[in-house]
Amino acid sequence: MRFVKTMPLNSLSLKVLLAYAAGMLLSITLLVIAAVVLLQSDMLARMDLADAARGLANDIEFDGSGEPVGFDSRRLDELGWLFEGPQSETAYRILDETGNVAVVSSAGETFWPSDGDLPPLAPGNFTFEHEGKAFFGAAEPLEHDGRTWYLQFAASARFVDLLHKVAFPLVVAGVAVFGVVLFIAFGFCAYITLRYTLKPLRDVSESAAAISPRSIDARLQTSAVPAEIAPLVDSFNCALERLERGYRVQQEFLGTAAHELKTPLALIRAQIELIEGGKKDRAALLNDVEYMTRQVQQLLLLAETSEVHNYHFAGVPMQEVACEVVSFLEHMAESAGVRLEVRAVGDVTWRADRAACFTLLKNLLExxxxxxxxxxxxxxxIQGDTLTVRDRGPGVDEEQLPRLSERFWRAAHRRDHGAGLGLAICQEIALAHGWRLTAERAEPGLRLRLSNEERKSPATLARRQTCMK
Structure with a gap:
């Protein structure tokens, strides 16, 4: 079932449900103990007789002169057998306010105590003995035509005890059935309540898990979070703010350092180019400056690609961008004696930042x-949701494939002396778009594969863009 899931031992839901189950079992146990105690004492008998006397008093009938004549026919049909016949287990009588008997059951006056032990004419319980047997009694007053009458009802202790012995299993069974029904009904309600009460916490956890350096400006929502958990979420948001400030400072430092280095490098290059003598030294210095300039440019580009807010997403025709990159690198390819070729199946459009796509493809082709x-x-x-770039070079050893996107890592057999940041920049761009960049041996050569996961799951892009807001 959808609702039934395995809960870990430290689950808050499990602990609450166990506490609920323990409380229910304790309540049922206390109810059974209370029922046993009441049944073994005469307190319950007195309460039962008082209730019976109250019910009988309401059913007394009076004649035209206002004198009581007994119970109405309905009550006689139901309980008349208790008071009629030779048995002496129950009896009743009706007295006026002076103690004169107006109506008595078939047990007669001899059933009731003599004058010395006469039950009081007042509401309440009393006890007496008749023929060696203990009796419980209760009196109930009633008003009729301005006169006060008293109904006295009595039952033997053994009769009451028999009723309680018969009733006890029924009471226990009733309590058990009631407890089971209550346990199941309220347990299910508690489970559903906990499930939907803790749902905001699960949503907050998923939102927190989705936060990354490319969406570090995202914050957790506290509107639907329970008030007891909201301070924890607020503290987490404060921690995110501090992390974001530190991350921004780091990125700003990287960008500022790159910008600051570009200008003096340009001035050094210009001064070296003006030197007339020492062509070998001049060429070596220019080569070093070019290397430093490229490294600074790559650092600046890496800082820019790490910031998601620098991207502007739109529909990008990938074949068109690939052709632009090939045209841009045509001179470099001719110098290396390498031919560039673009193959596309149909018109493939990805949702992306066009400038970032150009940079990514340029770095892959370079x-x-x-x-x-x-x-x-x-x-x-280019085909559907996949773009591949393949060369026929010496390739990379299998154990070195995971290191291709590491910053400042360079293969031993490359022609130039780059900064080792090209593929790291490609990885940052791919992650910002929700793409997946992988490398595999092509025998011969190396194949770099870019998979557009967003085309497979458009909802992922919507969630990522929501996190960026």
Whole structure:
């Protein structure tokens, strides 16, 4: 069933349900103990007789002169057998306010105590003995035509005890059935209540699990969270704010450092280019400056791609972007003796940031060109939700494949001396779009595969964009 799930031992729901079950069992046990105690004492007998006397008093009939004549026919049909006949287990009589008997049951006046032990003309319980047997009695006053009458009802102790012995199993069974029904009904209600009461906590947990460096500005909502848990969620939001400030400071430092280094590097390059003598030293210095400039540019680009708010999503024709990248890198490919080729099946449009797509494809193709042997082809294939870039170079060892997207890691057989940030930038862009970038050996060469998970599950993009807001 959908509602039945295995709960861990430290589950709050399980603890509440166990506490509820223990409370129910304790309540049922106390009810049974109370019933046993009451049945073994005369308190319950007195209460029962008082209730019986009260009920009988309401059913007394009077004649035209206002004198009581007995019970109405309905009550006689129901209980007349208790007071008629030779048995002496129950009896009743009706007296006026002076103690004169107006109506008496078949047991007669001899059944009742003599003058010395006469029951009082007042509401309440009394006891007496008749023929060696103990009797419980109760008196109930009633008003009729301005006169006060008293109904006295009595039953033997053994008769009451017999009734209680017969009633006790029924009481226990009734309590058990009532307890089971209550346990199931309220247990189910408690489970459903806990399930929907704790649902906001599950939603908050899922929202917290979705927070990443690309959505660190997201905050957990406290509107539907129980008041007891809201302070914890607020504290978590405060911690997120501190983390965001630290992350922003780090990213700003990275971007500022890259910007600050670009200008002096440009000035150094210009001064070196003006030097006339020492061409070898000049070329070496220019090569070092170019390397440093590329590294700074890659650092700046890495800082920009790590910030999701720098992206502007729209429909992007991937084949068109791939052709633009090929045109941009055509001179580099010709210098390396490598041919670039784009193959696409149909018009493929992904929801993405166009500039970020250009940077990603440019880095993938640059990486492939730097490793591809001369007179070979680097091919870009676009089909549905997959884009692949394949070269026919020496490839990468199987154990080194996971390191391709590590920052500042470089393969030993590449042609240039790059910063080792190209594929790390590609990974940041892919993560920001919800894509998956993987590498696999192509025998020969290396194949980099970009999978658009958003085309498979559009709801994922909606959730991610919600987290970015």
């Amino acid at each position: 990486n492939a060109i730097q490793h591809a042997p001369a007179q070979t082809t680097v091919r870009v294939e």
